[in-house]
Amino acid sequence: MSFLLVPNEVASDSANLWIGVVNEGVGLSDASLMYNGNSFDLTQGWQTYRTRSGFNAVRYQHIKLQNLSPRTDYILEFSTGGKSRASGRIRTLPEELPTIFERPFNVLLASCFASSRSESILLGSSYLNLQKYHNDKTDIKILCGDQVYLDDPAVYFLKNTHSYNDLEDLLFANYVRTWTQNQFLTGFQQFLQNGANFFSSDDHEFWNNAPNRATLIRDSWRRKGRENWLEIAKNLLGIFQPRSSKPTFNVGTLSFFNADTRIDRDADRDKFMTTVDLLSIEHWVQTLKGVGVLIIGQPLFAEKAGFFGGRFGDWNLPNYEQYKDLVRILNRTNHSILVLTGDVHYGRISHCQVRPNIFIYEIISSPTALVNPLVGGSWSEAPGLFPVNSIPGTVQKRVKSDFKYKETKNHFLTLSFQKEGGKTRIVLKVCEIAGNGQMPKPVKVDEFTLF
Template sequence: MTLILVLHPRATRDPVVQVWIGVFGATVPLALRWQLNGADATPVPVRALSGARPSAAGPRAFTGVYEFRTGITPDTTYTVRVSDSGTTFSDVLTLRTLPAAVPAGGGFEAFNVLLASCFYRHEDKRGFAGDLVRGLPPVHRPDLTLLMGDQVYLDLPALRNFHTGQAELAAKFEEDYVANWGGPGGYAEILHSAPAASIPDDHEYWNNAPHGSPTAFQSLIPGFRDHWYTAARQMYEAFQLSTPGGYRPLLELDVPPLSFFLMDNRTFRDRDRRSTLPPGGLAQFEAWARRVGDEGRFGVVVTGQSLLQGAAGWLKGTFGDRGLADYGDHPAIMRTITGLARRGRPVLCLTGDVHYGRVVLAEEIGNPEAKVYEVISSPVSLVTTPGLDQLAAVRRQRDDPWYRHRAAAAPPATIQVDGAPKLATSTIYPRAGEKGNHLTQLAFRQSGFGLELLITYWMAATDGAASVRHDLDPIRLSPTF
């Protein structure tokens, strides 16, 4: 492993410059020298540089999170440089802090949020995802990036006989993360593009985790499954989280009048299907919703799976994937969301997972002023699926470079969960033939007493197809009272 230093910006609710650092290929933690805007500075170690595999020896990955807290202002560009004490290895990061508020309309300025989920690097060896984000026009450069799960596929290649020891698994998982996080180019361009916040989905662990999966047969054996979970969680914490044990409290980010709530519905998902959130997570979510309603803000709920899909049932849930509706806390989550929508401002739900892009409007039947919008962004790079890929090739239509991608599934016509109002759905996107690897951008502008939302699906290039963009008609997020 060649020794390299990497910096990526992180999003936080505090007015600070937060950066994640990776040192790959070292045998001991480096002595670091930091500079902020060209001057020597000493950041606060939120999580000091330490081995992703603490007990390992030899070349490996060290990661940490640091904050510059003094004199930091919103919507301001900062340059962070880090080097080892001998200045042999270094990296430079230019980032912009989150704005104090969503800008007012009337110009090109907007609060741009980039959505990404589901990246399998073996299907993007040419680096199309990195080219896509690097090529965004300046007016579309993201202010915030939300990573909504499956940033890695630790359980692939499918049906592989992985080593079953925890140390061997951790080494394999570290290698997967370093390949995505290290760059240059590729997925690291997405991580580098703007302050980012992430949540996991199942492939940060294994397909359909925490339940056993026939595609990762070690997950069917309790002892081996425990080794896998421990090693995968260790890597998730080292590469994607800011603070040790940082699953609680769940992350809230405010850019008035928006307020984001990022749910980790995977790490603490109950094998008995009673809950998906960590202890105290549902109470925190309900308190967030009350605060958002009291302050007259627009709530944005980020999950690794769709909240609007129905339960998977026994067959699909055993041999495929269970969804959020298969768990006992789904009704309470939906009651909280619809209750917030009833307070007069639409709620926006963001998710990935399903390998297609889609925008849906769900309105309460009999009370159409209570609205919930769902935006799905998936995948950045479609995963290899043995058998299904070969079948898709047989059915391939001429000149279809995205023949392996399925069309977006329609949502249930109506959605009803215990104690929540009944919702009727309609699909806003996609239109016929709009599919493929992509990133999604949400551009928010204040307009009157509400917000204007512009959604763009940026379709990646691939062999035989150039990158294109799909712009949706503006969505007005208007208060009803």
Template sequence: MKWKLNGAAAQPAVLRPLAPSHAFRNTVMTGVFEFAAGGADAPFDVVDVEAAGSSARLEVRPFPSSVGREDWFRVLLCSCFHQAENHQALLARVFQNIPAAQRQDLSLFMGDQVYLDLPTLNNYPDDSAKLADRFERYYRTNWTTNLGLEPLFNAAPAVFCPDDHEYWNNFPHASPIIQNSWKKASRERWKVAADQVYDAFQCTPPAARGDNIVVDVDPLSIMVLDQRSQRQDDRSATLGPSGLQQLNEWVDRLIAGRKIGAVVTGQSLLDKPVGKIQGAAADWVLSNYGDYESILKALRRLADAGRPVLLLTGDVHWGRVTRIREEGRTRFIEIICSPSSLVTTIGNDQLRSIGAGFRRFFRGERTRWPRHASAPDPEPYFAPQVFGKRFTTDVVCKHQGDQLAMLAFRQAAGGIEAKVTYYEVHERPNSPREIDLGLLR
């Protein structure tokens, strides 16, 4: 591979050398390379690479070390991308209509970047090598074509948070709709294949699968939790063996440095526990797991120290912004952005569409999103089983439909001014919806 940076020959640091995406067959190669910024005066850097007789060009902003006072530091939020429903590359078209000056410096992909277990009625082979080949094709479409996520990847560095569809619905538990998950040996074969392609396409070195990932843009610090790849079948833990220690060390650092934190999770920390039938038939939620209380107690230390925290997630197929207050003072703000392309759900989609048709015929109600659910209100108290009635919830806004969100930060008055903008992924999108999150300090 021959590299150029702004027209001059360059050699990047090799964070992970090129290697096959899985061990069973040498088809797609992936690697991770890092360049030092070309110069402080250049608003964009141009990277050219030449290999095997072909070439590619990438134009990117140098990654900032701190949040500025004039220019906004922007973070794109995206989750739940079902490529088969992304008709006519709609996600790419909507994203490319965002003015270049308002695009992200960092992308956070918050789970379900692929749906390895779909279509549901397909007969999946019970063989790791054949599964890995199939999963690799899904990733290749989503990563390297305009029909997938490629335009978003090309705009900025990306960090990934895995959720269940990086494996199968409700992973690591057996799912009634995924035949390969019914037997332990079959689940293990599927996991072997899914782990390898996840490592190849989504895992960001020097972190390893299961590690939490930290991105610092002073005074903002973002921790991306991996609560899926090491999740325990007995529901004892969502984090890997060192995950809770990493979280507590991060909290210590934020308190000592008076930083402002954001935590990315694959599911909402506000979800109340579900019962055994719902958990087994659909999805267990974070509050059903043994380390939920310890995670929340770590985050509570930030509230005790007066450090504001953003809770960022996807998963649920609707958008919502919720303030979490203590005696009128904002301690946490949860921002949900989901989905970017709604997954097909056999039966449920048809029922929702029929219901929307009846409401339109009999009541004159029209909806732009007949298949999408509306966001419910959260419970009135944040995790009462852990905190009692200490923290109250207050919904700021709800957002229905396929969506992207753009968080933006700017230094102001001894803190960070913050806002989030929702973009509809629709053939005729409404105007972007901006929500002021106020001053974080």
């Protein structure tokens, strides 16, 4: 039984929030949200998702706070039954990118959180201590996939198949366990409720290598099993990790596009997103007025996965025919682009020069809590060429990886953005997840200025 308040996307004058009540029979006739002395009525608009078995249910609302002030902190408190049930905070976006003489716009980048691992509880305290004791206080968080591992533990799902009802209850329970992970001033719940979360999905919001058959997931061996799992997982994703219908947001001339390369992926390795979404990326690239930030679920600088990798691991973006179109679009940019991603269980910084003064940088941050030691602990440099295989209409470019930054421990990254003349200054710091009462120590790993 849990009450949840999770900030979603924010703008300079508004904020989207998700409020949930899980397996709790309390009345909501007097429910309200307080924020900096203001009140939002929550007595109406509740939706209910109940598993077919009837064993689990969540009542929830997606609400939007409006007429907020730019770059302002708001303290949130959800109450019902005369009691405070859940709290959180947000910071709205600045209207303009700060100059080098002002506090930078700070973005946290993270992915791959396996809540079943005992050390995963440390994420919340590391994040809160970063916010409290360091100058790297984040404005927003970008969570670019695998916020839940619905197919964990793999050994269990290799041995068992499930009816629709049993699978739905299992996946529901996994989300609840992850979203409510909480100890005193730590846990994933503390991480989520403090600061805006911009979500996108990857395979473990479904199963490893979704939507394709996975050798280690017995339910995925049959078409009906895959259909059931996809339906349930998409329902839960829409409830617990809602996304705005508008994937872009701007801070002055700095522009973000939060893409999802998993939810609409097809099984024949043709497309990893809808044609409409790809056209939206193309329009975004063509109309950039400054540096662009593209958020995707898997690395752009990658080789095709071979038969073994695709069968026992996951198909990479270059395995999809649509990858060629994405590469062509990015190569035509008139401004530098940062690609933010995760998935691979290590941190890496790589870049290539598209033409004079125009670069594509890829920043990887993964994992925050490694799902299994067998799939972590090693680092790989980016392929030497982008794209690896020649694509008509593009010229292959040399890719350089930063060998001073080879992170393989549980961590997240912060990116600080400032305006410097007509360019954007970017500073990257890594923060390893600290345990045993240790304070997080953000370490600067790179700095560059882009046009």
